[in-house]
Amino acid sequence: MSKKNKKQKVKPQVLKGFRDYPPREQIAREAMLAKIKDSFELMGFLPLQTASLEFAETLLGSHYNEDSLNELFGFQGPDDVDMALRYEFTVSLARFVASNPTLPLPFRRYQYGNVWRVDKPGPGRYREFMQFDVDIVGTQNLLADSEIISAMVSTMDKLNVKNYKVRFSNRKILNGLIEYASIPQEKSSDVMRVIDKLDKQGRDAVILELGAGRVDVSGDKIKGVELENTQICKIEEFLDIASQKNVSGLDAVEKLLGSIEVSQTGINELRSILENLSNMNIDATKTEIDLTIVRGLGYYTGPVFETTLLDLPEYGSVFSGGRYDNLVDRFLGRSIPAVGSSIGVDRLLAALLALDALELKESTSQVLVTVMDRERLPEYLNILQELRNAGIPSEIFTGDTKNLTKQIKYGDKVGIPFALIAGSDEFEKGLLTIKNLQAGKEKAKETSDREEWLKAENIQESIEAKDLISYIKENMSTS
RNA sequence: GCUGAUGUAGCUCAGUUGGUUAGAGCGCCUGGUUGUGGACCAGGAGGUCGUUGGUUCAAUUCCAUCCAUCAGUACCA
Numbered sequence: 185m186s187k188k189n190k191k192q193k194v195k196p197q198v199l200k201g202f203r204d205y206p207p208r209e210q211i212a213r214e215a216m217l218a219k220i221k222d223s224f225e226l227m228g229f230l231p232l233q234t235a236s237l238e239f240a241e242t243l244l245g246s247h248y249n250e251d252s253l254n255e256l257f258g259f260q261g262p263d264d265v266d267m268a269l270r271y272e273f274t275v276s277l278a279r280f281v282a283s284n285p286t287l288p289l290p291f292r293r294y295q296y297g298n299v300w301r302v303d304k305p306g307p308g309r310y311r312e313f314m315q316f317d318v319d320i321v322g323t324q325n326l327l328a329d330s331e332i333i334s335a336m337v338s339t340m341d342k343l344n345v346k347n348y349k350v351r352f353s354n355r356k357i358l359n360g361l362i363e364y365a366s367i368p369q370e371k372s373s374d375v376m377r378v379i380d381k382l383d384k385q386g387r388d389a390v391i392l393e394l395g396a397g398r399v400d401v402s403g404d405k406i407k408g409v410e411l412e413n414t415q416i417c418k419i420e421e422f423l424d425i426a427s428q429k430n431v432s433g434l435d436a437v438e439k440l441l442g443s444i445e446v447s448q449t450g451i452n453e454l455r456s457i458l459e460n461l462s463n464m465n466i467d468a469t470k471t472e473i474d475l476t477i478v479r480g481l482g483y484y485t486g487p488v489f490e491t492t493l494l495d496l497p498e499y500g501s502v503f504s505g506g507r508y509d510n511l512v513d514r515f516l517g518r519s520i521p522a523v524g525s526s527i528g529v530d531r532l533l534a535a536l537l538a539l540d541a542l543e544l545k546e547s548t549s550q551v552l553v554t555v556m557d558r559e560r561l562p563e564y565l566n567i568l569q570e571l572r573n574a575g576i577p578s579e580i581f582t583g584d585t586k587n588l589t590k591q592i593k594y595g596d597k598v599g600i601p602f603a604l605i606a607g608s609d610e611f612e613k614g615l616l617t618i619k620n621l622q623a624g625k626e627k628a629k630e631t632s633d634r635e636e637w638l639k640a641e642n643i644q645e646s647i648e649a650k651d652l653i654s655y656i657k658e659n660m661s662t663s
Numbered sequence: 664g665c666u667g668a669u670g671u672a673g674c675u676c677a678g679u680u681g682g683u684u685a686g687a688g689c690g691c692c693u694g695g696u697u698g699u700g701g702a703c704c705a706g707g708a709g710g711u712c713g714u715u716g717g718u719u720c721a722a723u724u725c726c727a728u729c730c731a732u733c734a735g736u737a738c739c740a
Contacts, residue, residue: 200731244740255739271740303739304664377738385736400666400736407737483740556698587697596700607698621700628701637701644699 201303201311212542213314213533216343217296220316220527223339224294227331229318232293234276240266243275245514257300269300273317274511274524281321282515289322289520296529308499308534319505319524321512326453329487329507329523330460336491336503336525337470345536347494348502351474354454354487355506357437358478360447364440365418367411373481374409375419380478383497387423394419426475431458433475453487485509489525493535502532546599550660551578554591556607563611567604567652574653576660596621602656616652619644620659 198204205213221231240258258268270276273295281287296316303311318335320328336350358379362372378393385393392398394416397408411419425436434451441447454473461471479488486507493499505525512520536542553568555561564580571578579600581591588605595603605617620643627640647655 275740301739304737306734405665405736480740554699585697588699589696592700594700603699605699609698617698619699624700632702634702638699 199311201305203310203312207548208544208546209533209537211545211548212537213529216529216533216536217316219342220296220339220529221294223342224318224335227292227335227338229292229294229335232277232280232295233297234270234273234280234295236270236297237261237267238270238276238279240268242279243268243270245275255302257302271299271301272526273297273299273315274319274508274522275514277317277319277321277524278512278520278522279515281520282512290328291321292319293321294318308528308531310530313531314529316527316529317505317524318526319522321522321524322520324509324521326456326487327460329453330457330464332505332523332525333457333461333471333489334464334466336489337466339527340470340491340503343532343536345493345532345541348470348491349494350471350489350491350503351477352454352457352471352487352489353473353475353477354450355478355484356446356450356453356486357441357475360441360444360450361419361422363444363446364422365411365415367415371409371411375411376478376481378409379419379423379476382423382476390423391416391420423476430473434473437475450486457487479504479506483508483511487523493539495539496535499531499535499538501528502535503527547601549577549579549598549600551576551602551604551656552591552595552600553578553580553604554588554595554606555581555586556588556591556605558586560606560611563606567606567616570653571656574657576653576656592619592621596625601661602659604652610646610649614649615646616649617644617646618652618655622661 225231243256256268256271258266261267277293277295281291294317296314298312299315300312303309305311318332320331333350333352340348340350358376359372362369362375365375367375375394378390381393382390389398393406393408394411395408395413396410397406399405422437422440425440426433428436434454438448438451442451458473462468474490477488477490479490484506486509488506489504490501491503492501503525505523507521507523509521510519511522512518533542551571553564553571555564568578568580581594583591583594585591592603592605601620601622603619603621605619606615610616624637624640624643627637627643631637631640
């Protein structure tokens with residue numbers, strides 16, 4: 185091989201923030217998707233799939249500015265059309281609803297797929313990632329909000345996540361706080377953005393940022409919102425109260441902000457949702473009112489939801505959303521109210537992997553049919569088909585070697601539980617040899633002595649050929 | 664974007680006070696064993712020492728630059 189040839193090699197690299205899912209992860213990922221789908225369909229949500237590429241104008245709408253433009257994968261496509269990869273599903277949902285006027289409302293739909301954002305990658309955070317959305321479009325009824333929260337709880341349960349909390353609040357309460365603290369409109373989103381950091385940065389940092397700003401651990405300066413002390417005091421007053429969760433916090437906030445109409449509305453709405461959840465018999469330990477939740481600015485208009493894993497809070501929210509009553513405006517000029525929530529599938533997957541909370545299957549095959557004697561290929565293929573017809577996932581060794589060692593090594597490496605071995609010894613007696621690779625793997629942990637390992641029980645036995653299917657079915661792991 | 668750190672084999676890392684053939688462990692490949700996995704034993708492949716430029720008789724080593732990665736932070740519709 186010449187040096188020139190070497191230079192022509194293409195480096196096997198993936199783009200920043202993109203990744204592959206090796207089979208063991210993808211198997212777990214698809215199992216997750218199936219559970220989520222089941223959970224939503226049980227609640228009568230309908231599947232919808234929309235285009236991955238949209239007109240840039242569709243995606244950006246009124247949010248069109250330099251910043252949002254930098255955040256998405258946009259480009260000029262064929263026919264000189266400005267287009268971009270979707271960064272979420274909600275806009276596409278709004279477009280779909282707007283262009284299907286006969287759609288029966290309320291429209292309950294779920295959608296999953298990849299979305300793309302030019303973000304800085306971090307743990308559980310990628311530039312291409314999967315979201316799984318559930319929304320109800322076309323109703324202001326708080327029953328819809330309650331249904332979404334209910335879906336969040338039942339889906340987390342269905343996914344067998346143990347230690348989580350669905351927290352929710354109402355943006356209207358914070359809108360009232362802005363008024364209460366006499367904060368001018370142009371500073372309101374800055375203030376909310378800072379309050380949103382409460383969880384991650386803590387109360388002291390928030391207070392500093394509301395005022396003069398602070399310096400972070402790396403020495404980077406973070407500029408403050410420059411509020412006056414009286415304003416900050418009023419926000420502190422609220423934060424103290426909001427640290428009490430649930431009904432007691434709600435009562436206390438009502439005393440503080442009840443005179444402000446928008447806050448009172450928000451409080452009433454939360455009370456109504458609480459009542460619905462209670463009538464739905466949603467486990468009260470799984471949900472919690474947390475009045476410090478902010479979420480997307482200029483987007484959510486009412487209740488907002490978040491789901492945190494109590495064992496891995498640093499992964500942030502894995503399932504979140506809220507009510508957005510203005511989104512369809514962009515297409516219709518009139519508003520259609522909507523509420524929904526979205527699972528960050530890959531973030532949740534990464535978190536569950538980090539918690540070691542997923543069973544990882546290595547292979548989809550249960551049986552590897554080895555090819556020891558090529559003369560016998562017709563028999564092997566018959567056995568293979570017999571297994572598959574019985575519903576047992578199986579494969580035949582399709583590699584080039586007839587070396588049995590290598591075939592079994594292959595089965596071991598890819599994690600196939602059983603290897604079927606048969607040569608003239610077996611065929612003459614009507615037998616088949618089944619080697620339990622999984623049992624062997626277990627045994628290998630106990631002994632380092634080869635002789636002992638080879639002699640171990642349950643690792644290999646010869647059975648009557650006619651008993652093959654029942655033997656495998658009995659010994660298959662059920663997972 | 665900002666602040667800081669780090670780039671040497673597929674992975675984790677050692678090393679060179681500037682000097683000829685740059686090392687280890689793990690992984691990978693081959694054989695021991697074409698009728699049997701792990702462990703073990705023997706052998707082997709694999710590196711323009713991140714890029715470009717500068718200093719020097721000589722740079723993987725020193726300097727500059729860019730790029731990439733990691734951490735924190737900002738932004739996140």
